[in-house]
Amino acid sequence: MTCTVNGVPRTADDVWEGESLLYVLRERLGLPGSKNACEQGECGSCTVYLDGTAVCSCLVAAGQAVGREVVTVEGLSGGPDAEPGPVQRAFLAAGAVQCGFCTPGLIVAVDDLLSRNPHPTDPQIREALAGNLCRCTGYEKIMEAVRLAAGGQA
């Protein structure tokens, strides 16, 4: 299967048709940033962009991504060795990362929110992130991180 991942055309071999996009990214393309926690659309830890739209990659059949553009959390900074992007910096600055399992999905969801709505209100932030579960932080630090990123202070 061939699709563009983080701007680069990629081909994965031996993909079973119907396998999830999340599985292809993690196990076949070596991009473990997107996490697999629930695999049923409930936690958002697998959030990626598919043709510019934020989706849960655990519920996307690999075939659906063929020929399309995927951007993962790895694609939001310049790569594993590059500087973190602005949303990532805000998460670090606000102390919004504990175990970190939810973080990659949140980073993509926040990136998506801020690209559509650069100055969201608190209720708008809550609604946009309702599909991203975090068991550690109690969300207050996450709210702070989003406000920071929106204010361009990170």
Place this chain on the structure above:
Amino acid sequence: MERGEKGTTQNMRSISYSRVADVATAIATVTADPDAAYLAGGTTKVDMLRIYAEPSQRLVDINDLPINHIELQPDGAVRLGALARMNDVAMSPIVAQRYPLLAEALVLGASAQLRNMASMGGNMLQRTRCSYFRDHEAACNKRVPGSGCSALTGVNRGHAVLGTSEHCIAAHPSDAAVALSALDAVIHVQNRDGHHAYAIDDFFLAPEDTPEREHPLQHGDLITAIEIPPLPMARDSLYLKVRDRESYEFALVSVALALRVEGGAVAEVRMALGGVATKPWRARRAEHALLGRPATHEHFLHAAREETADAVPRSMNGFKIELARRTMVRALETVTARGGTP
């Protein structure tokens, strides 16, 4: 039934996938193969395949079909293509202005990521969240007809109290379908023989003694559009959803309501309930009790009691009857206090 490592890879091994670009090919492809099924957003389908709740092996991806438009018709009706995404419908000014109850029902459903993927047609065909339906160890008449219903004596806090039978008490999960039911929407379907239109109330079937049948569609039938007739009073309408968490949860009870009060009396009313019934539940008894009566708390409560008079509580979900009454009354009072449509 064994499950694969981490639930994914092994289960999906035998699944095939293809993409189609036009309606006729889509219908021909699925109709010809009993193991084939349409794939839209995948938010129900991929989930079901993973847990083996559905046997189909051949996914026919319909996302390239040109049936995703949101259009205002010359007669004032609004036509939603079956592939219109929940989010696009919710955000469409055409829908938000004319049918706020539908826009609200959509925004209050699932999460942003899921609404970006999920289609309106798929939403109508999503499967129940009854946990026994998804558990292969459990008896479930909906999954395996005749095997029994584990929920009758099991954990049934989330289950239905209206429209149930001794064969199944699963609540219908869709929020959008509840709003569409209040709006008298029409579901357009195409198959090899032509076109069919179903009034939404005839589309969803109560379980009776065939809980495996949830709608009248035959294998290969493609939903092409959902049409909403004009309803001027719906410009002041509301969707009230009560759930355990403030966000991102299926409804315990929901009420879709459009109401017009004139001279202190109910001149027009449409109401439907979610979370408490086996299908999107048009509250016709309550509507009947309200029409022409004073728009007061006392009459609202009377109508809500009428609607739930035949409700059948199970061991853990009796609270839903009172909750449904209160939610109906609150919805009626909220729209009345806003002043209704001018």
